[in-house]
Amino acid sequence: MERNAELIAVGSELLLGQITNTNAQFLSQKLAEIGVNVYYHTVVGDNPKRLKSALEVAMKRSNIIILTGGLGPTKDDLTKETIASICNRTLVLDKVAMESIEQYFRKTKRKMTENNRKQALVISDSHVLKNEVGMAPGMAFIHNEKLLMLLPGPPKEMNPMFVDYGIPYLKNMLGINEKIVSRVLRFFGIGEAQLEAEIEDIIEKQSNPTIAPLAKDGEVTIRITAKYQDNKEAELLIDQVEQKILKRVGKYFYGYNESTLPIQLLHVLQKNHLTISSAESLTGGLFLEELTAISGASSSVKGGIVCYTNEVKQNVLNVTEKTLKQHGAVSAQCAKEMAENIRTITKSDIGISFTGVAGPSPLENKPVGTVFIGISYKKETIVKECHFAGTREAIRNRAVKFGYHQVIKMIDS
Amino acid sequence: MERNAELIAVGSELLLGQITNTNAQFLSQKLAEIGVNVYYHTVVGDNPKRLKSALEVAMKRSNIIILTGGLGPTKDDLTKETIASICNRTLVLDKVAMESIEQYFRKTKRKMTENNRKQALVISDSHVLKNEVGMAPGMAFIHNEKLLMLLPGPPKEMNPMFVDYGIPYLKNMLGINEKIVSRVLRFFGIGEAQLEAEIEDIIEKQSNPTIAPLAKDGEVTIRITAKYQDNKEAELLIDQVEQKILKRVGKYFYGYNESTLPIQLLHVLQKNHLTISSAESLTGGLFLEELTAISGASSSVKGGIVCYTNEVKQNVLNVTEKTLKQHGAVSAQCAKEMAENIRTITKSDIGISFTGVAGPSPLENKPVGTVFIGISYKKETIVKECHFAGTREAIRNRAVKFGYHQVIKMIDS
Numbered sequence: 001m002e003r004n005a006e007l008i009a010v011g012s013e014l015l016l017g018q019i020t021n022t023n024a025q026f027l028s029q030k031l032a033e034i035g036v037n038v039y040y041h042t043v044v045g046d047n048p049k050r051l052k053s054a055l056e057v058a059m060k061r062s063n064i065i066i067l068t069g070g071l072g073p074t075k076d077d078l079t080k081e082t083i084a085s086i087c088n089r090t091l092v093l094d095k096v097a098m099e100s101i102e103q104y105f106r107k108t109k110r111k112m113t114e115n116n117r118k119q120a121l122v123i124s125d126s127h128v129l130k131n132e133v134g135m136a137p138g139m140a141f142i143h144n145e146k147l148l149m150l151l152p153g154p155p156k157e158m159n160p161m162f163v164d165y166g167i168p169y170l171k172n173m174l175g176i177n178e179k180i181v182s183r184v185l186r187f188f189g190i191g192e193a194q195l196e197a198e199i200e201d202i203i204e205k206q207s208n209p210t211i212a213p214l215a216k217d218g219e220v221t222i223r224i225t226a227k228y229q230d231n232k233e234a235e236l237l238i239d240q241v242e243q244k245i246l247k248r249v250g251k252y253f254y255g256y257n258e259s260t261l262p263i264q265l266l267h268v269l270q271k272n273h274l275t276i277s278s279a280e281s282l283t284g285g286l287f288l289e290e291l292t293a294i295s296g297a298s299s300s301v302k303g304g305i306v307c308y309t310n311e312v313k314q315n316v317l318n319v320t321e322k323t324l325k326q327h328g329a330v331s332a333q334c335a336k337e338m339a340e341n342i343r344t345i346t347k348s349d350i351g352i353s354f355t356g357v358a359g360p361s362p363l364e365n366k367p368v369g370t371v372f373i374g375i376s377y378k379k380e381t382i383v384k385e386c387h388f389a390g391t392r393e394a395i396r397n398r399a400v401k402f403g404y405h406q407v408i409k410m411i412d413s
Numbered sequence: 414m415e416r417n418a419e420l421i422a423v424g425s426e427l428l429l430g431q432i433t434n435t436n437a438q439f440l441s442q443k444l445a446e447i448g449v450n451v452y453y454h455t456v457v458g459d460n461p462k463r464l465k466s467a468l469e470v471a472m473k474r475s476n477i478i479i480l481t482g483g484l485g486p487t488k489d490d491l492t493k494e495t496i497a498s499i500c501n502r503t504l505v506l507d508k509v510a511m512e513s514i515e516q517y518f519r520k521t522k523r524k525m526t527e528n529n530r531k532q533a534l535v536i537s538d539s540h541v542l543k544n545e546v547g548m549a550p551g552m553a554f555i556h557n558e559k560l561l562m563l564l565p566g567p568p569k570e571m572n573p574m575f576v577d578y579g580i581p582y583l584k585n586m587l588g589i590n591e592k593i594v595s596r597v598l599r600f601f602g603i604g605e606a607q608l609e610a611e612i613e614d615i616i617e618k619q620s621n622p623t624i625a626p627l628a629k630d631g632e633v634t635i636r637i638t639a640k641y642q643d644n645k646e647a648e649l650l651i652d653q654v655e656q657k658i659l660k661r662v663g664k665y666f667y668g669y670n671e672s673t674l675p676i677q678l679l680h681v682l683q684k685n686h687l688t689i690s691s692a693e694s695l696t697g698g699l700f701l702e703e704l705t706a707i708s709g710a711s712s713s714v715k716g717g718i719v720c721y722t723n724e725v726k727q728n729v730l731n732v733t734e735k736t737l738k739q740h741g742a743v744s745a746q747c748a749k750e751m752a753e754n755i756r757t758i759t760k761s762d763i764g765i766s767f768t769g770v771a772g773p774s775p776l777e778n779k780p781v782g783t784v785f786i787g788i789s790y791k792k793e794t795i796v797k798e799c800h801f802a803g804t805r806e807a808i809r810n811r812a813v814k815f816g817y818h819q820v821i822k823m824i825d826s
Contacts (some may be wrong), residue, residue, distance in 0.1 A: 013627055014452045015586075017441030018636075020433050024456065028430030038428045039463055041456035043437065050452055059469050073606040074626065107782070113606050133803065154629075158806075174732075267708050284705025288719045292697025295773050295805055303725035305718055306691075306701045312716035312759055346725055360708050383749025392708055 003036045003174060006062035008054055010079045011153055012045040020189045023068045023158055025150075030162060033180050034171060035227075036064065054227040059146055064170070071136035073115040074203065079150060079168040082140075087143045091121040094128055097137040104135055123150070129165040131214030139167050180223040181234040182329055186259060187252040188405045192220045198248050202241070209241050218398050219261075220252075245370060254408060261404035262290045268411050269300035274349040276306035276407070279317055281329065281341035281355040287400045302346045307338070317341050325371055330356055330365040332372050332383040334371075339374030340381055351376040352407060354399055358392045364383045371399045378412055414450045416587060419475035423492050424566055425825040436481045436564075436571055443575060446631040447584060448593045448640055449477060457488040471558055477583070477722055481565030484549035486528040492563060493552075497536045500556045504534040507541050513632040518549055518577040522539070525558045525572040536563070542578040553582050560586060594647040595638040598655060599672060600665040605633045611661050616653070618666040622647075622654050628653045631811050632674075633665075635811055667821060674817035675703045682713035683823050691717035692730055692755035694742065695784065715759045719721045720751070730754050742778040743769055745785050752787030753794050763824075766787040766814055771805045786810045790823055 007028070009021050012095040023258040024041045031038050039062060044054040051070075063317030064096040070079030084091055098120035103111040106342060112183070119136045122128050129149075131139030137378060140149040149166060151158045170176070187195060192215035199222075203211045209226035218239025224241050228234035238365045246253055255264040269276060276285045285306045291297055307313040310324050319337045335353045369388045388398040420441070422434050444451050452475060457467040464483075471478045483492030496505055511533035519527040531548045542551030547570040553562040557719050562579060564571045583589070588670075600608060605628035609616070612635075618625045622639035638653050641647035645740045659666055668677040682689060684733045690702045698719045704710055720726040723737050738748040748766045756764025769784030770776040782801045789792060796820060801811040 006486070009454075011488075013442055014437075016636075017438045017443075017451075017757045019629075020435055020438045020626065022433055024427075025433045028428055030430075032429050038430075039458065039460075040467065041422075041434070041454070043454035045452060047452075049416070053474060054453065061466065072628075073610050075623075094705050104802060110604065111607070113610050115610065119453070121714045133807075156804075168501050266802045278719075280698075283702075284714075285693075285700075285702040285717065285719060287698075288707075288721075289696075289698040289702045291717075292519065292695075292721060293699075293806060297697070298721055301697075301721045303719040303721045303729065304698065304700060305729075306705075308701075308705060308711055308714045312690075315760075316716065316718075319797065329440060336790055345729055357480065357800065393706060396706070 002063045004062050005031055005036050005038045005066060006040040006042065007038060008057045008058060008065060008067045008344040009041070009153075010046060010051060010067060011043070012047075012076070014043045015045045015157060022155055023153070026155065026159055027068070027162065028068060030167060033182065034167060034176055036170070036174070046070060046078060048082045051079065051082045054087055055083065058284050059144070063145075064147045066149045066151065068151045068158055071138070071150060071152045073119050073121065080121065080123060080381060083148065083150065087123070087148070090125045092124045094120050094122045094137060096130070097135075098374045101135045102132070112162035119307065127169060130171070131157055131161055131282040132164070133160060135174070138166065140166070142173070166276065173309070178228070179229070179231060179234070180194055180225060180227050181231065181238065182223055183238050184244065184257045185222045185224070185250065185253060187220045187222070187253045188254050188261060188401060190213070190220060190252040193221050195222070195249055195252070199245055202244050206241065209238055211241065211245075218394075218401055239247055254405065263294055263398045265408050266291060266297060266300060268293050268408050270296070271412055274411065275300055275302050276350040276352065277302045277342045277346040277348040279338040279351065279353040280304060280306050281308060281338075282311070283354040283396050283400055284308065286396055287352065287354060290400065302348045304346070305342060313338070317345070319389055327398050330364050330366045330370060330372065332385060335372035335374035336381050336384045343376045349377070351408060354403060355397075356399065358395050360392060369395050371395070373403050373406065373408060374404075374408055375398065382410075417475050418451045418477035418479060419446055419453040419471045420451060421453070421478060421480045422456045422473060422566075423459060423464060423480060423671055424456070425460075425489070428454045428458050429468050430446060435568055436566070439568065439572055440479060440481070440575065444582060446581060446593055447589050449587070449589050450581070459483060459491060460693060461495045464492065464495045465499055468496065470556070476558075477562075478559045479562045479564065481564045481571055483715065484532065484533050484551070484563060484565045490746045493534065493536060496561065496563065500536070505537045507533050507535045507550060509543070510535065510541065510548075513544075514548045519758055522751050532601070540582060542574050543580070544570055545577070547575060551579065553579070555586070570753055579711075591640060592640050593638060593640050594634055594644065594646060594651065595691070596655065597670045598635045598637070598658065601631075601634045601674060601814060603633060603665040604628070605664060607795055608633050608635070608662055608665070608801055612658055615657050619654065620783050621670070622651055622815060624654065624658070630656045631807070649719065652772065667818060674821070676815050678817045678821050679704060679707050679710060679713060681821050683709070687824065688713055688715050689754045689763040690715045690761040691767065692761040692764065692766040693717060693719050693752040694726070694751075695771040696767040696809050696813055697721065699809055700765065700767065700816055703813065705744045711822055715757070715761045718755055726751070730758070743777050743779045743783060743785065748785035748787035748796045752789040756789045763820060765820060767812055767816060769812065771807075771808050773805065782808050784808070784815050786812065786819065788816075788819055788823060
């Protein structure tokens with residue numbers, strides 16, 4: 001079977017511009033990784049006639065058709081029904097899906113309405129793809145030598161279903177053996193242009209593995225991708241390229257693949273049996289929130305104080321009145337006391353603090369983007385003064401990322 | 414001319430999943446506002462054969478075809494060339510565009526290469542749409558009774574060009590006077606299926622305005638859309654439908670349009686001159702983080718304590734040892750003390766607390782998803798016991814949303 005795929009997203013909310021078709025991006029990336037060419041994306045509304053027309057067009061020009069959306073319990077969810085009718089198949093109850101739907105309602109103690117039962121119906125003689133996050137199962141089958149796959153619309157259900165069950169099914173049916181190995185190197189504290197300039201000659205010389213830099217959310221990643229039959233050989237080639245790159249820009253490197261700065265920090269804390277607490281003003285709890293979003297955080301995170309007012313800084317966090325009066329809340333002195341005090345109050349190995357101006361207005365005559373980050377560890381407390389650009393959200397995010405990176409560097413050094 | 418539009422985005426980077434097709438969302442929203450129905454989105458690569466095939470499909474099923482991307486100076490930019498060839502037209506030099514390109518290079522003192530001249534070529538006998546941000550002009554023309562429009566790919570060029578020149582051209586050619594008004598009602602605490610079941614008869618009876626429910630991130634929205642010549646009349650009709658809906662499910666309603674639960678809570682706090690603080694265990698600061706992400710939060714948010722360990726619950730938040738020993742940290746009693754103590758410690762009008770099991774493992778023999786939420790306000794402290802399903806992330810999100818909603822309800826009642 002040729003490996004030409006078309007993605008069809010079903011949902012009037014996409015055609016009304018209420019949401020973006022991020023599913024197409026996710027699926028395209030994953031399909032590229034296994035060597036499947038995506039030639040078309042299509043979006044069509046919750047309308048059987050037009051869905052039928054879109055599917056007919058797709059059947060003519062593509063061999064693999066992956067549909068997302070329209071598997072839910074409401075009346076305008078009709079992807080399954082339409083596809084079944086086009087392919088002359090019926091809908092049958094899938095017992096496993098039905099049980100998991102009933103279990104969901106028992107667990108959440110909510111009343112199950114009749115239309116929820118609809119979600120357990122699958123196209124006859126199809127391979128059912130388990131939904132481990134939501135209720136609607138996916139399904140896949142071959143019709144007239146075309147491979148059709150139906151996936152739910154919500155990304156948090158679709159993404160794991162496709163990775164865990166969709167891709168293995170595709171690889172099996174398409175007989176994909178050739179592997180693509182890729183490794184992502186993650187950097188913080190260097191811009192994309194600068195990083196690319198530093199390793200330009202390495203990028204140009206490489207064809208397999210290839211090297212692709214990408215900037216996102218204040219970080220830069222480099223994806224090294226090798227196509228090979230032999231896994232070990234590919235890994236070895238990637239290792240060599242990685243070494244060349246890290247020789248030039250290794251000091252900005254912090255982790256691999258899906259890692260993030262908080263994951264990396266948690267890893268370093270656990271490895272060194274260290275505990276941390278934070279005192280946050282402008283970041284409002286963001287530092288701790290991202291860290292505790294990671295499963296296993298309780299071994300290293302003690303807690304923290306969000307001190308959004310000077311009153312809380314003084315009365316709960318014990319910042320001295322003198323400091324607040326003489327230096328202000330947005331000052332190196334205040335950041336220092338915040339970091340030291342949260343460390344003492346919570347009896348943690350490390351105390352980190354954030355105080356600054358997230359905007360939109362300046363504060364204490366300091367411009368928007370001014371942030372002081374204090375870190376108290378072992379016998380010293382360092383304070384970094386930063387000036388971040390961008391929106392309130394960007395400033396808070398940059399500050400927190402800077403904080404993670406600084407703590408990782410301090411522990412590792 | 415019928416007002417059925419199809420959007421075709423041209424660019425291999427979309428099919429590789431390197432970027433999302435945000436242009437489709439933007440254009441869809443703008444077209445909906447002027448009453449043009451978008452029935453299909455298509456994405457196709459920088460490949461003349463497949464672009465031709467996509468255009469042929471579009472010409473059969475749509476009357477208005479808007480293409481984005483592929484107008485740049487490089488070799489793989491070939492939208493204009495392909496469309497001109499399909500429509501038997503030639504490319505001609507647009508003097509105004511050429512002047513603006515030359516001016517750009519004079520201004521930036523960069524050397525103009527020959528391929529930049531390509532950007533000043535437009536399809537013969539077309540209406541040229543000025544690019545005030547970049548170099549490539551857009552164009553529009555009628556071919557075989559179909560309206561075709563070509564726009565540049567980068568959103569910062571495409572967006573203003575479409576709003577300033579594309580929409581006026583469309584409205585003029587289509588003779589559009591009528592307007593579309595839409596209003597979104599936001600609900601929390603009710604599932605999509607249940608909400609739809611409650612108002613099924615209202616939805617079915619309506620054709621103008623139309624009613625469309627949508628579930629996202631544990632919330633449900635209802636979009637009411639009216640097509641009318643007279644704005645006032647439309648608003649009135651929407652009001653009537655809204656009243657019918659709220660009569661049935663008003664107790665789950667919390668806000669309009671782009672509002673969110675934290676925005677709504679902040680609004681209610683500000684209106685009532687109330688301050689709030691939180692004591693967070695499983696949510697790790699998420700409640701405060703989302704609230705302080707909103708500009709203006711400092712008027713109502715004092716701060717909070719993230720107590721991820723029992724030690725911090727006891728020593729910093731003053732939860733009694735007796736409570737932790739007899740009831741455990743995941744208990745109504747602990748939630749009650751946490752809410753009351755954070756209120757006292759920070760001298761806030763309202764104290765809210767979150768303690769529970771985010772997972773992946775059970776805690777104190779309580780299953781994953783068990784959450785106690787305490788709210789101390791005026792002379793009472795209420796504690797809600799919840800059981801949320803889903804991932805660690807989903808449980809934390811649901812808990813925090815539940816908290817916002819409860820506080821709003823308590824203040825408003």
